[in-house]
Amino acid sequence: MATSPGRRADGLPDTQLLWAQLRDRVDVTERMRPMVPQMVRVAVTEIQRSVPEYAVPLEGKFRDVLVGAVDMAITQFLDNIRNPHASQVDWEKTFRYAGRVEYLEGRSLDALQAAVRVGSRRVWRMVSTAGRQLGVHPTRLFAVADAIFAYTNEICTVALKGYLETQAQHTGAVERRRRQLMKLILADPPAPLPAITELAATTGWSVPARLAVVVLEYREDQHQLPASALDRRVLVDLESNQPCLITADPETDLRSLSDELHGRRAAIGPAVRVSEAHRSLDVARRTLRLVQRGVLPERQITWCRDHLSTLALLSDTFLVTQLTRRAMAPLAALTPKQRDRLATTLLAWLDTRGGINEIATRLAIHPQTVRYRMRLIDDLLGEQLSDKNQRLTLEIALRAHQLLSKLEAGADEPRARPPAG
Numbered sequence: 001m002a003t004s005p006g007r008r009a010d011g012l013p014d015t016q017l018l019w020a021q022l023r024d025r026v027d028v029t030e031r032m033r034p035m036v037p038q039m040v041r042v043a044v045t046e047i048q049r050s051v052p053e054y055a056v057p058l059e060g061k062f063r064d065v066l067v068g069a070v071d072m073a074i075t076q077f078l079d080n081i082r083n084p085h086a087s088q089v090d091w092e093k094t095f096r097y098a099g100r101v102e103y104l105e106g107r108s109l110d111a112l113q114a115a116v117r118v119g120s121r122r123v124w125r126m127v128s129t130a131g132r133q134l135g136v137h138p139t140r141l142f143a144v145a146d147a148i149f150a151y152t153n154e155i156c157t158v159a160l161k162g163y164l165e166t167q168a169q170h171t172g173a174v175e176r177r178r179r180q181l182m183k184l185i186l187a188d189p190p191a192p193l194p195a196i197t198e199l200a201a202t203t204g205w206s207v208p209a210r211l212a213v214v215v216l217e218y219r220e221d222q223h224q225l226p227a228s229a230l231d232r233r234v235l236v237d238l239e240s241n242q243p244c245l246i247t248a249d250p251e252t253d254l255r256s257l258s259d260e261l262h263g264r265r266a267a268i269g270p271a272v273r274v275s276e277a278h279r280s281l282d283v284a285r286r287t288l289r290l291v292q293r294g295v296l297p298e299r300q301i302t303w304c305r306d307h308l309s310t311l312a313l314l315s316d317t318f319l320v321t322q323l324t325r326r327a328m329a330p331l332a333a334l335t336p337k338q339r340d341r342l343a344t345t346l347l348a349w350l351d352t353r354g355g356i357n358e359i360a361t362r363l364a365i366h367p368q369t370v371r372y373r374m375r376l377i378d379d380l381l382g383e384q385l386s387d388k389n390q391r392l393t394l395e396i397a398l399r400a401h402q403l404l405s406k407l408e409a410g411a412d413e414p415r416a417r418p419p420a421g
Contacts, residue, residue, distance in 0.1 A: 099162025208248030
């Protein structure tokens, strides 16, 4: 396909060809060189006036980089007209460095691009005026305009490269330190608080008085999921084989947590001191396992604080099994079905403080059936029912028995994950 003069095959300006077309006007560019300081001043003023992020005192490093970059751009522009094959190394270094500084100074990509384009437009107006005064034909001025704006695109490209390279380096280093900070916080035994505070200071994360740990289910494809959009106050590890988060304010920071799960379930551990973060992690992990095994209700997000009694009862299954066996020993001679019926009735009786009709309603059986079962219970347990300490032990044992039954039922087949979102 044929291309127009000064254009690449993709239709974009080829700056080297454009410089070559302008070479016959070297005399004009030389006559413009004395105007460079004025062009620099005017362009810098226009940038500061038009781009809010640059409307700061023109001093120090900010002045050096901005004025130096504008001066380099204009000087190189004139050099390229004199010699289309002039070395581009210096100006590329200058604008890559300028992009780096813009990132480190906290200015945005949009501001950087706007500054380059505003400056270029202002320089073009000055060149156009000067060219007409020097008798440059309008056709030549159009070619100059084409060259200036193609050159502007190249400057933007180089500056953005420096900006993005620095951003990637900085972000990568910070993210590595944040992951290391998570490991330090979750260490067992706990790491010294001064060490945590020192590392946190390098990541922009403030060490809170209390924090909570959130654990998520592992997904085989989690490395392909979108990057987290959670607030930077949340420490995030969503790529390891045990993904988790650390937050000082789960109520606020995790309002959008469901958007991060992509079908995974999560458990939010209790709020603890920094030195106890590993305990919050442990509780959250145990909670998530109980949800997966059907012991706790199915929820995409489970708060451990809502299930502390269950977690306490199942914190040591060996001990709770011993307690259950001892408390329910009087029922051992019964068949499993009889034992379960009497255990269910006894627990309802303990809950209702002995209301026969309420027990019947709760269990959906006839009141006479309740009376019959309670007589059997009284025969088997006798004085245990009249002693408040024994009743407490019985209630704990019966509730633990229910939980252990669920735990055993879900031991082989954890509850399936909810559909991926």
